[in-house]
Amino acid sequence: MTAQSTQQSLDKDNPVVALCSQGMRAEAEGRPDEAKALFEQAWERAGDDYEACVAAHYLARHQSTIADELHWNQVCLARADAVGDERVAAFYPSLHACIARCHRELGDAEQAATHFRHAASRLGALPPGGYADWLRYAVAEGLRDTGAVVHGSGEQRVADLLDLLCEQRDLRSLAVLLPTFCGHTGTSEDRRRLAEAVHRLHAERRLPAEAEDILRAALTALS
Numbered sequence: 001m002t003a004q005s006t007q008q009s010l011d012k013d014n015p016v017v018a019l020c021s022q023g024m025r026a027e028a029e030g031r032p033d034e035a036k037a038l039f040e041q042a043w044e045r046a047g048d049d050y051e052a053c054v055a056a057h058y059l060a061r062h063q064s065t066i067a068d069e070l071h072w073n074q075v076c077l078a079r080a081d082a083v084g085d086e087r088v089a090a091f092y093p094s095l096h097a098c099i100a101r102c103h104r105e106l107g108d109a110e111q112a113a114t115h116f117r118h119a120a121s122r123l124g125a126l127p128p129g130g131y132a133d134w135l136r137y138a139v140a141e142g143l144r145d146t147g148a149v150v151h152g153s154g155e156q157r158v159a160d161l162l163d164l165l166c167e168q169r170d171l172r173s174l175a176v177l178l179p180t181f182c183g184h185t186g187t188s189e190d191r192r193r194l195a196e197a198v199h200r201l202h203a204e205r206r207l208p209a210e211a212e213d214i215l216r217a218a219l220t221a222l223s
Contacts, residue, residue, distance in 0.1 A: 016042045016051040020058050027061075036062040050087055053079035057091075060098070070102035092122040097139055104146065113148035120185040136183040149186035154221030158198060161214040168208070176201050195222040 012021070023038035039062060042055040053076050060072035077095055080088040100115035119139045126132040143149040151159075158181055165173050180197045184190045198219050201207070207215060 014051065014054075016046050016055055019045065020054055023058055032062065049079045049082040053083060053088060053091070057095070066102050066105045070099065070106065073099045073102060089125045090127075093119050093126055093139070094135055095119075096122065097135060097142065100142055100146075104142070109146045112142065113146035116142040116146060116148050120187075123185070133179070133183065136185070140183050140185050143185055149184075151184070151186070152221065154191070154218055155181070155184065155194070157214055157218035157221055158194065161211060161218060164211055164214065168211070170207075170211075173201055173207065173211075191222065195219070198222060 012018075019038050019042040023035040023042070026032075026038060027035040036059075039055060039058040043052065043059055046052040046055050056072050056076035056079060060069050060076060063069040063072060073095065076091075077099065080091050080095065096115045096119035100112045100119060103109075103115060104112035116139055119135075120143060123132070123136055123139065126135065140149075144151070158177060162174065162177060162181065165177070177194075177197050180190070180194045184194055198215060202212075202215050202219055205212070
């Protein structure tokens, strides 16, 4: 989880949450040792799984090794599972993404792929907006990098077209295609959205001949 995702879901009147908020202020003001001490106090004061889940998340952010960061994220996940209600529903996408990143940095691509898949399956719990889009792009990239998602010929044609559009500095066309391409997590719904974006661009009929040829090939393959 990121600090932003957690703060959006927290009970601000909870004393453990209050300690974590103080820790975040200390972190933002360049006092990391004080921040970590506050998060440790929050962990020690946690009286239930919800409070322990929140404290463990912040402790994970202040570990000196990836292995320790992974440990605290796993503690956070176990406590979130124990809570099991709507208070933690929006935690899961970024929590699984954090665990996946740790596994990837530790060289365990299989576990990384598993947790990127879990993150992708939970993206719907996030409210629409910039944070949800950012996390979707990160998860989709992780899925591709770990081989958890292998795109077909239609997606490859879109990738070829994007390369060409970058060379041509066609920002308008890039704005149409990039969000759906970068956020493609391998689902049939994401493939449908990408096909719709390709179709919208094709309907304009304003690209150079080379780009139009690739666009038609992509549209055919995605159909």
